[in-house]
Amino acid sequence: MTDTAVARVCAAFRRLDELAGTEHARPEAWVTLRDRSRVLHDAESVDRRLARGERLPLAGMVIAVKNNIDVAGLPTTCGSRSRMVVPSRSATVVARVVESGAVVLGTTSMDQFATGVVGTRSAFGAVRSVSDPNRIAGGSSSGSAVVVAQGIVDAALSTDTAGSGRVPAALNGIVGIKPTRGLLPLTGVVPASPSFDVVGVLARDVGTAQRCAAVMCGPDADDPASRCWPENAPHGAPATPRVGVPTPGDLDGMDPGHRQAFADAVSSAAARGAELVTVDIAGLLAVGQMLYGSGIVAERSAAFGEEFATISDPDPAVLDVIERGRGISAVDYLRDMRAMREQAARAVRVFETIDALMLPTVGEHPTIADTAADPAEVNARMGRFTTFANLADLSAIAVPMGSCPNGSSFGVTFLAPAFHDAVVAEIAQRLSGRSVSRQWTPPLRNIIVFGAHRRGQPLHYQIADRGGEFAGIVRTAPEYSMLALDTEPMKPAVLHTGQAAIVGERWLLRPAALAAFVDDVEYPMTLGKVRLDNGEEVLGFVVEPRALHGEDITADGNWLVHLARKDRGRVEV
Structure with a gap:
């Protein structure tokens, strides 16, 4: 964000004021709007932290939070007016975005206990679409989507179990990111179907959604289902x-x-460079039907059935x-869970020949x-192309892509196997015609090389063969010297004893690749922290002190x- 946090918060409240009292107002989208002075206080704190030099990747971002995700001091209602639990501690994902500089504006309405994809199952009222007040906003993260689409907040946290x-x-x-299960921890999130719940992000563009998702990733000791990026996770398409x-x-x-x-x-995707392959998704659709149409529905009853019985x-x-789930035996639940997993294992073989699957997000x-006239049937139709994703352990992202003949927005979802989120x-x-922003990728490690591992040099293959990505020319701080070592092949020794800035190359490697690379480093070279001219300290080549010799x-x-x-080879610098 280019604005200060205070400026962005003021803009959010101005937008709320502009919408108030007009046909475009959607007050039902909010459960709790925080007091303006408190939100500004948080924004001022962010600006002070920036002034002190803190790195805050979400500084200036204003967010909303779906009301089944705890925000300390605000009631978590899960779509029920009689459930007013006020947590003293924020959910892990909320704590992480706030620590990264985001400011929470308030909490948003939802289908009760995140059960439904229509947005009408809330005691706070049916949430209306931003484009047509007679049509549904979709759910269960209805309020979060609407306040993003209205331009009030930059991003909103959602949950997405079956397409929510x-x-x-x-x-x-x-845009709606549905990450791989477990990448974003669920500590402090009221469960709906614990085996398949995920926290997601809604935003107006992919880059903003990625930035928000990136800071929330990572295991949490309090969530045993949270997962790390695997070392071989792809980080591009x-x-x-x-x-x-x-x-x-x-x-x-x-x-x-x-x-x-x-x-x-x-047709647009093909014109933008995709190789299209027709595939049979009947197996995936059959997996999706099992969430509510088998013993797996018992997860809903187990997760919140007792609490649901107490709301008014x-x-x-x-x-x-919930009533259907209560009639399921443990034997039936386990049998159907196994059957679903076997069906999913067969269905995901479709990804053996494709990089991603492109589907309409909804069909109407x-x-x-x-x-209201037929809630179960409409809900089932709305989730047809979304419900299977978490059951089959897929990553997904929904993006706008054109419009329907009547002018309403149309969206597609791209899906791929687990941990292919960056893909x-x-x-x-x-394929939706937007510039690529790689802001949410599996973690890569920096390494600075100065000599024989640079492009065109004899040991560069040790980086290139391990999938290294070139990330630019760098210079050290002006506190180094360099010797030419008489080794085979010749290498420079960069020493933290001097007053010169030395030119090198920055490369990015996956953790496993970096570990293997380290194993190839031969005496007298070693790896240590190198200070760059921007103050950053990065892993780079240095030399063991006992090997100091050579031409300065x-x-x-x-x-x-x-x-x-030395005329040892003319190379373009």
Whole structure:
């Protein structure tokens, strides 16, 4: 963000004031709006931290939080007016975004206990779409999606078990990241279906959503299901991605306008460089039906059924889900869970031949009246292309991509296997016509090289063969000297004893690749911290003190310049 945190908070409140009393106002989207003075106080604190030199990747970002995610001091209602639990501690994901400089504006409405993808199952009222007050906003993260789409907040935290972030993203023309299960910890999140719950992010663009997701990633000791990025997780997409699209039969039941919009989106993806492959998704759709249509529904009853029985304003559709779950035996639950996992293992084989799967996020945009008339059926149709994702352990991102013939927004979802989050994010950006922003990727490690490992030099293969990514030319702080060592091949020795800035290259490696690279380092070289001219300290090549000998070439300041001067090979610097 370029604005100060205070300026951005003031802009958020101005936007709220502009919308108030107009046909575009959606007050039902909020559960709690924090007092203006308290929010400004938090923003002032962020600006002071920045002034002190703290690194705050979300500084100036204003966020909202779905009301099943604890925010210290604000009531967590889960869509029920009679459930007013005020936590003293924020959920881990909230604590992490706040520590990174984000400011919480308030909490948002949702389908009760995150059960539903329609946004009408709340005691605070049905949340209306930003584009049409007669139509649903989608759920269960309805309020979070609407306040993002209205331009009030920059991003909002959601949860997405069966499509609860992706569906409202599609219906309101915004981006919804549904990460791999466990990447974002669930400590402080009221469970809906614990085996499949995830925290997600809603934003108006992929880059903002990635930035927010990035700071929330990482294991949490209080969440045994939280997961680390594996060392071999991909951090980018192929230049020409193979993208699966469903067969025409898999799209049966979509309304004609949405079906035409998806056909247009597929054509657009092909024009933007995707290699399209028709695939059969019947197996994935069958997996999705098992969340509510098998013994797995018992997870809902186990997660919040007892508490739901104590609230005074239960939604009938949610109550029906809980009642069905209560009749499931432990034997039936375990049997169906195993059957689902076996079905999912077969279904995900579709990804053996494609980099990502492209689907319509939803197949229609129902009215609030239609949803009230048949809540179970409408909800089932709305989740058709989303429900299977967490059951099959996939990563996903929903993005706007065109519009329906009636002018309403249309969105598609890109899906890939677990921990391919960076892959689907990059593909989504490319194929929806947006510039690529790699802000949420598996962690890479920096290493600075000065001589034989640079591009075009004899040991560069040790980096290139391990998937190293070039990240630019760097210079050390002016406190180093450099010797030319008489080794084979020749190498420079960079010493932290001098007054010169030495030129090197920054490379990025995955942790496992870096560990293997370290094993190849031969005497007298070693790795240690190197201070750059911007004050950053990064792992780089240094030399063991007992091996100090050789010609002092500090004046050259650059190993390639030294080689050129010695006529050992003309290299472009």
